[in-house]
Amino acid sequence: MSGHAIDPSLYRDRDAVPISRALISVSDKTGLLELAGALAKAGVEIVSTGSTAQAIRDAGHDVTDVSAVTGFPESLDGRVKTLHPGIHAGVLADLRLESHEQQLRDLDIKPFELVVVNLYPFVETVASGADTPTVIENIDIGGPALVRAAAKNHANVAIAVSPTSYGQIAKALTLGGTTLAQRQRLAGEAFAHTAAYDTAVAAYFAASVGIKNPAQGSAAQGSVSQGSVSQELETAAFAPELTVTADLQHTLRYGENSHQAAAIYAQAGGTGIAQATQLHGKEMSYNNYVDADAAVRAAFDFEAPAVAIIKHANPCGIAVGGLLEADPIADAHARAHACDPVSAYGGVIAANRTVTVAMAETVKDIFTEVVVAPGFEPEALALLQTKKNIRLLQLPADFALGEREIKQISGGILLQDSDRFTGFSSEGWTLVAGDEADDATRADLEFAWIASRAVKSNAILLADDGASVGVGMGQVNRVDSCHLAVNRAGDRARGSVAASDAFFPFADGLEVLLAAGVRAVVQPGGSIRDEEVVAAAQKAGVTMYFTGERHFFH
Structure with a gap:
């Protein structure tokens, strides 16, 4: 459904907009009293809600309660305060149109030229470990509605969602009002703010027990086969749209190379x-x-x-x-x-x-x-x-590895679950060649299998006594990775264990490791030539385990 169309010729130019009436409703009181003081000094009428109104009043400034404007008390434990035509008409009226001006006069509603709103602390509430009812109560409804309304009507209204914007608002009071360019910038910040907020809420529901998708859809059962190795997977449903928001931390001197510009952004709630x-x-x-x-x-x-x-x-x-x-x-x-x-x-x-x-x-x-x-x-x-x-x-005190990973490709992005496969313990492995490993060898195999996850594919990692001794990484075939790992290890290759992040497609790569004297090997298995690979290990008398899962890292 399209929006209501208005003849463009009816609009009147409007750049500088003097501020005579402001609506303020904030959870974060940082800078509030300084801004209220500047507004009061400039003779601006301040309309406010709840604790915000009380804080302004306690500071000695005149303030009009929202309930006095709407003729309706704040109700339902504060869930309904600003959701009223007496407020939203004053925010959404496009005063470039004579018809809107006339309707406000007919309805006896005064317009707002400034809206100052920041939202309930949803992210902070989740991070505090609060229970579900408390988290739900910190999902703001009226706040985002006001922010979006004011941002949409930026031709007439300035919207401030952060205390960092208060300084420019105070300065505008002394310069005859906010400019159109200024209001456009503030509107962009406002829409980004509500988008980030809704993303955080959606992420919370996606992570909640029994909820796979912040949009809709249920998990489907699928089967993934890797040669002779198969595993039943629960395929997570993904939202039909993905919004990624982050705040600019600072620009960097340059990017990967000196001719590339770069910056770092941080996601809200990131750790x-x-x-x-x-x-x-x-x-x-x-x-x-x-x-x-x-x-x-x-x-x-x-x-x-x-x-x-x-x-x-x-x-x-x-x-x-x-x-x-x-x-x-x-x-x-x-x-x-x-x-x-x-x-x-x-x-x-x-x-x-x-x-x-x-x-x-x-x-x-x-x-x-x-x-x-x-x-x-x-x-x-x-x-x-x-x-x-x-x-x-x-690192932050609550540092944690992410549960999902995003990678940019031309024209889009890829999203996947992080490689948090739990099969690092040898308890679930299958012995396919040689004797069962002793405790020390098992510990080294587990170490090598975990460490191989951090190596770019194709990955071969040699280890001994809980430490890598040779790493072959990023080669276009596994044989070259085996040669690289052995060459880097030198004499330390003899008696070490080896981990391969994916199966050996032929026995030739394994034979490079066997010739170097490795004592045990762990690999996913799943090649159509597994039999000849296993036979090579058997012939050398070397222990080999299949994990049933690979660890590609591109």
Whole structure:
């Protein structure tokens, strides 16, 4: 259904709009009294609701209650306040039209030139762990309606949804009113604000028990087959439309290369790298953020103290610390670094535990771009801050890996569940060659299988005693990845275990690992040539497990 059409010739030009009447209803009272004081000084009539009106009145300024305008009391525990023609007609009247002016006179309704509204703290309420009834009560209804009404009518009304806009409103009072360009900018901010708010509400319902989709649709059962390996999956329904909103944090010096402009945006309610606090060092670059995110993804895959060292989004070392060590996180870093010290030069380090003094002692002597962790011991922080160029990032206290991932493609985006497959434990694996692994070998296989998830496909990772010793990544065939992993490991390949992120399509890749002396292999299985691959392992007397799931990472 289309909107009501009006002959364009009936509109009158209107740029500067003096403010004589303002409607204010805010949950966030930041800057409220300063703005109210400026409006009162300029002789603006202030109409307000509930606690906002009381705060303005307590500050000594005249204020008209909304109920006095509507002739109807606030009701239903505040659910109904501004939803009334006496308010919305004053916000939506297009005073460029004589007919609208006349209708307001006939209805005895005065127009508003300014609406100041921010919404109930829905995101904050969810984040606080509040119960469902409390969360539901913090879904704003009247607020978004007012914001959208004022933004639609920006030809006549200025809408302010954030205290950061109050300064320009106060200045406009001294300059004869708001300009059309100013009101257009404010309207754009307002629509983005309500879009982000509705997205947060939709996400809450999507995550609620028994609700798969913020729009509609139910989960369907599907079957995914990978060669001889199949698994029944519950296919999540996806909303027919996807809105992604984020706030500009700041522009970056440049993007992936110096001729590319770049910026970082943070999503409301996010708990990741974008919300980390920089404690020291030069400004983060685009590539720093990409590598830091990859490093955190790798380190936080482990429950044990772990460190990942990343270069160009690929690991050059991953290790867990020995729990019997005096300082497990320092031990993890030392052994991750030992995997490939040459590549670790100029890398990004992530730890899933607080950085200790012992870890800082080793890091300070290695050229490192970024260190990111949940925290830093005071002495460790002071030690690392002696290095002028190293960037230190502290993750938010509620840091968590995201449940879904978005990737841009030309003309659109891809959305998928994050790779949080739980089959890291060897309990569900199938032994297809050799003897059952002993406890130490099982632990190394589990470590290698988890760590392989952080390696760009095709991925081969060799490990020993809870640390990577050779990594083959990003090759266009698995044989080359096997050669790369073995070459990087050198003598350490003999006696190590190997993980492959996807099946071996032929036995040739596995044979490279067998020739290097690996003692056990874990891989998904599912190739049409599984039999010849298994036969090669059997012939070499090497233990091999199938996981039944792969870990591609593109």
